[in-house]
Amino acid sequence: MASATKKAPRAERRRRNRRPKACRLCRTRKVRCDYQQPCGTCVLRDHPQLCGYDGISIAFQELSHFAVKSPTIQSTSKAPCSSQSPCLETPRQDGVDGATSRSGTLPNEVLDILDHVATNATASRETDADTGQVTFVGRRAHATLFRTLLEYLPKKTLPLPNSVEAIFGVTNRTISQPFVSLWNTTARVTIGDIMRSLPSAETCLRYYSSYQQVSHPFFPVIHDLGAFERNLCAVLERLVAQTEESSSSSTQLAGDLPRAELAGYALLFAVLASGCQCCLVAEDDNQLALSSRVFVACSFECLSIANMFVSPSPSTIQANLILASVICNDGNPGVTMSMLGMAAQQAQGLGMHTRCECLCSSPTCECLETVQPIWRAIMILDSRLSLTYDRVPVTTLSESYDHIQSLNCASRLEFWNCSFSLHRLQLQWQSLGSKTTHTSIPVKIIESYLKHTDQLGRFALSDKSALCNPSSVQATLEQLLFTLHLNFFEGTLHLHAAISPLHSTTKRVRHFHAATSNFCLVIKSYLKLWRLSPIAKLSWDVIRAFKSSAIMLAAFEVILRDNLSGGVLKQLAKLMENGESLRTWRDDPVPSSCQAGVETLRRLLALRYPSPVADPDDG
Template identity: 25%
Template sequence: MANNIDRREIDRVLESRRKQREAKACYPCRQRKVKCDHANPCRTCRRRNHPEICAYDVEPPAHRTVQHARQQTNASSSNSATTTAQPTQAPSQPPAFALDPQSRLERDNSREGAGSTYIYSGDNSVVSILRNRTHDNGSMAQEVGSVLGLQNTYNSYPFMDLKTAEDRWNELLRITPQRTEVLRFFQFYRQSSHPFNPILVDVERFELDICTYLNAYAAGEFRNASSISERWLTDGPVGLISLILATLSSGAHYSDLEHLQRSEICQDLARRSFQALRLSNFLFRPSLNTIQTLLILGTSLRDNGQSDASWALLGTTVRLAQTLGLHTEKSIAHLPDNVQSKARRLWSSVVWQDSLLSLSYDRVPIVSTKGWSLDSTIFSRCDLSYTEVMHYLCRLGIEITTNEDRETQEITHWLGMLYSLDDIYQRAQPHLRSRDNCKSLQQNLEHLALKMHISFGISILTRPALKQCQVRDPPYDILRIRAKGSLLDASKAFLDFQALSVVPLRSWSMVHTVLSSTLLLCIWEETRNDVESRDLQQRVIEVFSAAGSVGTMRNSASENGQWLSERHIRALITLRNAVRSVVDQTREDGNPSENHLPSETAFPMFELPPGLPEDLNQIGASPISYLDSIMNNP
């Protein structure tokens, strides 16, 4: 009877059985020839920490396309010739935009093994040795890492009580950004925050991701709590939503809302962003979006006066970045060149944040710049951008704060670093060097922002002269002259900047720069009685008074009333009291033409912090010590 069966029917049955057998396992399990439980994602892919690549309908390689098409044709002919065979159902293809929510940077990393599945280990670790000696795409290294306890195993954030996918989806719907929030606050982030603190490594691509999100939102994908959108519930897209919320929080801080409303919205968006981070399991499955989100949230904390919390959060951010291997060129050498350049920029952003906080607090930084070589072209080019000059300045800041012998360094060391910074600044784009070359508002703002940061850097490099006020050697004289110029330039740049933008009054680093600079002008004996210095001090006080810092000082104990940090409030109070004392003394001496400070009702008197001298004549030899006592004594 078997002889009567048509040969084509035999081929058709064998082919259909073969297809059924292949379709039972996902593509990663078929490639590894391991057991698959046919779930989506399957248990094996979840255990190996790559559920995002668990796929069943994967296109065959190009060299098999022709053969596959011929087999499909034969099977189709056989289906039309017999009534017993069931029709073959074509696999449904996902829409072309299905991967859009996960940014291109994330996808590149995932393909190259440095996304959520890649855990950095040093060359001498067992995991790295196995990874380098085996050729199974690191699966054995992952297994050994898990056995040795060197790899996380939780697929969801363990500190949340969300047991099902439905619970996770409902929580995501609760925190997703509304269309009105995106349209209102992202523009403020793009215009006022990102240009002066460029944390996003691919802002153009991020804008496309926002467009994808808004299209999905308009299509109703986030409307139904009972209908889960699989493409938005995986860790990558949830991480993108967290990053969007973080940028909106930063944008709200720079918006045109009143202070109290602005503060409430900023904190609400930040809380939702951090909740989305939990949903993406950021602590156990860090990604590049995770690092960018945490950096922006840390900056928002800092700009709202919570610099200590920002410092603590930065420590976690750095550790997660090291988990991905972002801290060295060697650890991401297996990635494409364009991804490596983005990784460099992201680690440079981490260095940027750590440098500003470490210099301001005079604390040892947690980051290192040794893993990435300095781009040598900056010493030969004459078109350095604002960001490039800032990256060099921040590397210099890390070098200063990590130098344990800086108190005993020769004066020539500080002069050398100062000349190096001068050289880089002279290689900047023309509008950055001179305001006369600015041809647009943005160029003016970049010039003034860089002027403030450069002045702060110079004031740090010249502090040995301020600490040794009695030494009158020529090298110290050079540093003293540069110190005075930097303090004056920082105050002038701030006053010019705030006339054009809200950025300097909302940026923690710029507030710190102007307050520390004007306070040093006030207490340093070489500038204390200088007419220009006194005029700048009074103008700075008036700016903070008009901007609402009075309300901040009155409500400094309030949980949500914090605009300036406690340290900056103490600096502003001390500066105001000191200048008022000088002005009152001048009036008593018969000089009524002295500039007038805001009235007592507009700027109420506050007592100096305990333990500080009430009279400036009691200041010791080092104004730096006095400044540190104001900033750091509780």
Template identity: 25%
Template sequence: MSAVSQAQADRVLRLKSREREAHACYPCKKRKVKCDGTQPCRTCQKRKHPEICTYALPQRRRSVSRQSIAARSASPASPPANLNYEETRPEDNSKNYVYSGDNSVVSILRLRTSDANESVAREVGSVLGLQNTFNNYPFMDSKTPLERWRSLLSVLPQRSEVLKFFHYYQVTAYPFNPILAEMDRFESDLCKYLNAHAAGELRDPERITDRWATDKSIGHVSLLLATLAAGAHYSDLEYPQRLELSTDFARRSFNALRLANFLFRPSLDIIQALLILGNTMQNMGQSDAAWALLGTTVRLAQTMGLHTERSTVHWPENVRTKARTLWSTVVWQDSLLCLCYDRPPIVSVTGWPLPNSFYERQDLSYTELMHLLCRLGLDIMRPENLGVVEGDRALEGLQRLDDAHKRGLPYLRSRENCTTLQQNLEYLAFRMHTSFCVSVLCRPAMRKATSQPPFPHADILRARAKGSLIDASKAFLDFQALSIVPLRSWSMVHTVLSSTLLLCIWEETRNDPECRSLQQRVIDVFLSTDSRTSDDGASINEGDGQWLSTRHIRALVTLRSALEREEEAGAAEAVNWAEITQSMLPQFGAGPDGLMDLQDPFDFSPVTYLDSIMNVPMFDYTQESEFL
């Protein structure tokens, strides 16, 4: 064949190849199967994914390798939203990784194959139904890239919103619950957002800005909106406006999460956004919904492998550090909710063991001490530990708490060492959390009536219980004098109300002058003179801007009524707390069988009484079978 005829043949072959390629949809071309060229083609219909049958693939996405696509996925050239087959997480520079245990088929294939891109493992995972295939959130109306872009523009925070409310989050909320794993990095991304907003990149609903239309960027927007929701809650606005703004930011953040396909393509930003939203829901008095949301958040984090160090070995070191920090924050949230609700935890700490130096250092910061405290809290709530003799388990837990307290920075050990406002606030916050953990550990001793046979270490535990309740109340009173944080944080409100109620009803503290004084001071904080009164007679203060959930209102109404009755009875006549409890039952919406048998006052359990007030069922589940 002459050189000229050979060149002509090559040209004809190239044209034929392009012609065949133009007639095959992307999925058929990818699988190298026959395509009939229809829309959708018969092959895609047979495989039950007609929604991804498309022929409009950008040229630059066709002409590069898989590695190049993964490297550039942070800013694709306007690809259709349902074609991100090689979508990666640019923030961790890793592949589209889904965690599976060592005994899973996918992990065995990953170990035994030399495929650098793990395409074999991914394909097998998809075949076995272990890999998500939806690249768009399927439960939204936004189907096309332009519709998705318009939906994003409708929830974007404005410049004025960012400048006002992020400051409140950064200064007030973040120091006491540092969910953001990298504040410096987040602030850098925040500056990029504000610059893009000022440059007009986020204004035109008819023109998509590529770098802000990716799942990664939308996930960052949802995280930004979540911080604004938390910031609005801690702002200086009046309660109605504050609640409205916080709820609006949270709603927009959830919408952005759906646009980022959070349930099918989780990322580190998405996990952080969910954690902040859950914490904000707690602070708005919706802790039970926050508990449910945390379950989803934990599962998504486990999908990414954040719960174990082994699953992150292929990530860059800085991202592994971020993953460790983020999982510790998940543990923090789960621990506090478990202690408050007395529910079993769902997280595990075995995958990220603390370094030995952590147990030897004497300069642990507030955040480090809180992480350690939350791990101790999880140990308290572990089902396998509940069978241990209560007295021995409580005493061991107290010793561990005391050891942790001794290894904090000097200002966290004693308020005399505090030299700045922030040090005072951190000292008081840690004191409240520690006192709450001590009271939980000592509740078995409080639950036992004085007439019953003692159990091991009862005297020690009862003394520590009384001290913890007093310390929690004192710390709250000192804290609220310096900051609005304890009045806006659900865990701290729950701690002080729990402590005050127990002081009020426990036989060892109810008649103690110091305890009575603390009870009245706490009530005065919540029920101040410039408050409004709700329909049920409960006072809700708007002057200081704190909130009270329905359960907290019930607790305060009960406590105030009990104290007034005790004052009327006088010191010479003891108040029958069982009668007070029974008299309050109609107000709680429950009959006597819904609480406990209080005929014998010596069987009275202050913890059960507290739970009956704070955890009144919101629904009557016995009527579950009835439609109307």
């Protein structure tokens, strides 16, 4: 008993020497801690739930399941999907493939970076070193947010002499010039001069078939393809009949033709340019890039002669929109913005922005098909560009139209019903740029947009949606494209919610990890799409969503030194290591933004995963 009483004081002294350390947040900040649970410092800083003393913070034990508990990002539908088909993936999960890697990053580290982004993100106007083009990018754009992260990254992250705008593909760095005539401006151009630019009838049909299968389903500008096909066949028959250069129609002056016929030729050349571009990507034949640009010039020549600026028509607007899409895919989104504004003004002049009359003829109609087809195409292109540049949309929206309610009332939802609702939502989000900035957007507004995207994802997963169980290759492509764009927009909303200082500390951290999960799903959808369709290599909008997600996610991983992607970026690093070349058909005459963005991503992945990635200074 005596020996036992002697050992007790030594045990007490040992416990006093091993006094518990301060909580993790106080140790990181190097401030005094009162060793309570929660401590007084964490209570004063309004985050008592983040206070923890053990090896893994209590907060991160909660964050590992936040995707299930958070009302803004939890799964809202359990629609059965066939195990044989790739179900529509939603961002309501922690990490990717079950990865939970949140415990390696402290909340205050994330908040310090987010506060830095919120403070330093400003709109920019830069001049491209190679092309001399001036580009304006708003403060909510991904390019601007990435610019603020460069202070945390090594100096050689950006390949010289590229700017951040070039990395994100918002500069004009290729040779498409639709406003330059291929003919002598002092001579009168004949229709024979223009028609001689057409290839053989078989090649024209091949280009049209490519347009019909690859481009048109995801950007439907021509509402009546049957009428266009009949006109195409008539032109090709005339082309075959004109075997001799001295025929009367071959020498007919283009200025003497009716404007409607010239507008039809302009639309024909625009479709051939788009189809040739699709063949270029599918067949990996870079020589077709020049043919596509020749078709663009021919189409614009017809539009100029038809006097589209003074006498616009549905055909001239359609040709203008298809040309804008081709030029955008060629790496010239700035030119596309100019053409989009012109098309929107002309369409409004023709009354195309007004709603169609529905079969129900109800004044309170909530049917889905109430938007003019050409105006719908304008809104789609406007949604893509305004979100990328963070600019105010050029199209107008009806305040009384509730597209979410329309989806709820519909008995059957197709791809374009869900996709167009997403474009509408993006346009509404971008329209806030004229009233406020991302640092002052009220919390309720961001939460409402997240709620709407969540509802949109729920409708896409429901039994009445064609996206839930795709039964064909085209349906699978539609599902992947919708998933990619939905996750990218929702990830963007979560990222802005994390940046906003108006949110609570806990919500900002949760929104940040929700954004990284969304960006992971964007990458996964893109990698699946890459194997199935040339649209993944062709569409500037799809490439932009993938590239922005991958670069932002890789930058955060490098800065935080944590695995936020659950192995997705590591898989991407291996795929890029096996790639033969970074050059593409867009890289003539100067290195395109596509190459600059891929090289930047390579350098970021080399910093994060140095072993599987080649030397970033190579190539």
